Amino acid sequence: MTLKDSILGFLIIFLWGINFVVIAWGLEGMPPLLMGACRFLLxxxxxxxxxxxxxxxxxxxxxxxxxLGFGQFAFLFSAMAFGMPAGLASLVLQSQALFTLLFAALLLKEGITVLQILAMLVSGIGLYLVAGEGSGQGTAMAPLGFILTLAAAMCWALGNIVNRTINKRGYQANLGLVIWSAWIPPIPFLLASYYFEGGEIMQEALLTIELTTLAALFYLAVAATIIGYSLWSYLLGCYPAAQIAPLTLAVPVVGLAAAAYFLGEVVSLQQGLGIVLVMFGLVLSVAGGRLLGGVKSFYLNRVQKNS
Incomplete structure (x- = not known):
């Protein structure tokens, strides 16, 4: 990648990593389902x-x-409203990569390699450790928040299956799809908000909206979505997907660091070990085949030189 494109890649990681802290700030002034409706409407x-x-x-x-719109963010916003820490949410949500492998095998009949199965097992153990309290004084995490974040990851994975199907049918799943599909989520978001959160709470939140909440909504809509996905589409158009996709592995790193700095979140020793296992499993899933191929080539070259 050129220096300019590398900088753009780091900008995407930063925008999407900070995204979780901004969600937490936005939820301080608006209920989660109503915030989802406002975000996608913008x-x-x-x-x-x-x-x-x-x-x-x-x-x-x-x-x-x-x-990818309503399902993912209805669960994610609700999870964080019900006690899921922003930093850990950024990590657990990345389990979408593992759910995508599973759903692709079940729904698209795509094969799963032994390495990918190993990656799912390692990340699964890591998620189990993250869900536990741990031995240190970590930030409290409600079990419901963790379960809802996993549900958000599953919806993201289902959206990835939809994305693949669109491409297989000869259509272009590009930035236009992200933007124009955003007209759909506000309807179920508003209906769900009215049913679960209540009309009075919706009205009060909109009439008394604060500048911080407005700023959070515009960040989620403009910076994280429109700018973030515009840059992402640009990089995907210039480089192979296999080279660009691993960039998302750095999003939880930024998310955890930002949550620690801005929100004072900490992780316990057990949760820290879980984070390492989840990240290792994600790396195996995304780049394990290429890493093994590189090691094999290096070994064969060494054998040929010594023979």
Whole structure:
């Protein structure tokens, strides 16, 4: 990658890592489901001014909006409202990579390698440790928040399956899909907010909205979504996906560091070990094959030189 594109890659990691701290700030002034509706409405209103509609059948636009949009963020925002720490949320959400492998095997009949199975087992053990209290004085994590974050990761994984299916059918799953599918989530978000959070709470949150909440919403819509995915689409258009995809592995690192600095979150010794195992499993899943291939090539070259 060029120096400019490397800087853009680090900018994406920063925008998406800080995203979880901003969500926590936004939830201080607005209930989670209403915040989800406002976030996607802003994405749709602003993004549609600059991005053309994708040439994709409406049913796939609907499926993408309900999984990656409504499903993922309804569960994620609710999880953080119910006690999931921002830093750990950024890590647990990355289990979407493992759920994607599983759903691809079940729904798309794609094969799973032994290395990928090992990656799922290692990350699964890590998630189990993260969910525990640990032996140190870590930030408290509600079990419901952890379960809801896993549900968010599953919805993200289902959205990835929708994305793959769209590409396999000859359509382009690009930034236009992200922007124009954002018109879909506000409807179920508003209905769910009215049912679960109540009309009075919705009205009060909107009438008494503070500058901090507005700033959080604009960051989530403009910085994390429109700018973040625009840069992501640009890099994917310039480099192989296998080279760009591993960048997301650094998002939890930024998320954990930002949560520690801005929110004072800490992790216990046990949770720290779980974080290491989850990250190791994700690396195995994303780049394990290439790493083993590189080691094999190095070994064969050494054998040939010595023979």
């Amino acid at each position: 994405v749709a209103l602003i993004g549609s001014l600059f991005i053309k509609p994708p040439k994709i059948p409406w049913q796939w636009l609907l499926a993408y909006g309900l999984t």
